[in-house]
Amino acid sequence: MSHRLADELGLDDGLIYLNHAAIAPWPRRTVAAVQGFAAGCGSRGSQDYPHWQATEQRLRLRLAELIGAAAPEDIALAKSTSEALSFVAQGIDWQPGDNIVGIEQEFPSNRIVWEALGEQGVEYRRLDLTGSTDPEADLLALCDQRTRLCAVSWVQYATGLRLDLVRLGEGLRERGVLFCVDGIQGLGALPFSLADVPADFVAADGHKWMLGPEGLALFWVRPTLRGSLRLTQHGWHMVEDMGNFGRKDWQPAASARRFESGSPNMLGIHALDASLSLLLEAGLDAVSSAIAERIARLVELVDSHGLELLSPRMPAKRAGIVTFRVPEVDNQMLYRALMQRGLMCASRGGGLRFSPHAWTPPEQLQQAMGLTLDTAALLRPS
DSSP: OHHHHHHTOOOOTTOEEOBTTTOOOOOHHHHHHHHHHHHHHHHHTTTTHHHHHHHHHHHHHHHHHHHTOSOGGGEEEESOHHHHHHHHHHHSOOOTTOEEEEETTOOTHHHHHHHGGGGGTOEEEEEOGGGOSOHHHHHHHTOOTTEEEEEEESBOTTTOOBOOHHHHHHHHHHHTOEEEEEOTTTBTTBOOOTTTSOOSEEEEESSSTTOOOTTOEEEEEOHHHHTTSOOOOOOGGGBSSTTOTTOSSOOBOSSGGGGOOSOOOHHHHHHHHHHHHHHHHHOHHHHHHHHHHHHHHHHHHHHHTTOEEOSOSSGGGOOSOEEEEOTTSOHHHHHHHHHHTTEEOEEETTEEEEBOOTTSOTHHHHHHHHHHHHHHHHHSOO
16 A cells, blocks of 8 residues: 555655645645646547546546545535534524534634634534643533534644534534534545444545545535525525426525536545545545554654654544644744745644655654754754
8 A cells, every 4th residue: 555655655855744734745646636727627628528428427436436435416615614614604594602612722724613603693612622632522521402403623734633523512412513524634544434423524636645636525414404505605506407498497406516506616525536546546544543643653752752742642632733742942943944944844733744645755754753863953052
């Protein structure tokens, strides 16, 4: 598996890429797919449109396989995680006094959409993870009779904390609370199945662990709930009789396509289809195992050099992110210096965030830590 993935990595020499939790590099096959699509557009225009549609359908099949959805018709292609979450936020029939339960440290995409409902009299209740040793239980404790929805990220973007979605989802179902999962920091890195996770909504953009482009996201709604979400976008692509442009008595598509108002992002579709083909060929169990090995090694390196680990120690609570702080150094300044020296990482949660994928060469982890320590020594006050 790792050899197959490594063959697809075409990064410039000297670049250490530990930033998959932000924007991932594309596999070679994805680059080739986009180049081929662009060349065809330039030489044949829309002549290949039936082939484009076939690629779109194949992508829906791959995304359905990725999350264990029953059918490709259950998959909507959104522009972003933010748009997909907004479909939920603006689609539910809220009543004044309703509340939503979430997490204080969420990425803005999974916070602002719920905060914006305050003008409708909807309360957004947030769990502060810094004081929580059992976040699943604490989230459930925030729920009451007026809680309509719990919206959380599967994996927290700053620390890499992974929630137990099965345990949380089962507790929410017992309470009659809808469950919305932002899967952007997990899908493509960890196995996921709707047969196990009792989610009602799943959203995730493809440009992180799925190794795809920005501007194309997965959106899944439990089929029995799909028709209950009020539609906030309309256009030619979301109607049932999509090809009949002269028809006046339109109705929304019964499938998840009802959330796709306009023309599809065919360029992004070709890219994400190619990227997912690689991950699914490798197998998500193998991908997850390879990532876990790299994360365990990073934690060992953090500990062995006396650095402050900000990510969870328990393997079951981790995903593909290790965040740590170097003492006696301005970590924001350290981040900028590392980026200039070719170590792609991120500044999150008050420290440095390293996020390797399954194709990351293991030897680069030691190199990255050595570069971090050397750079920190240059920045540390004498």
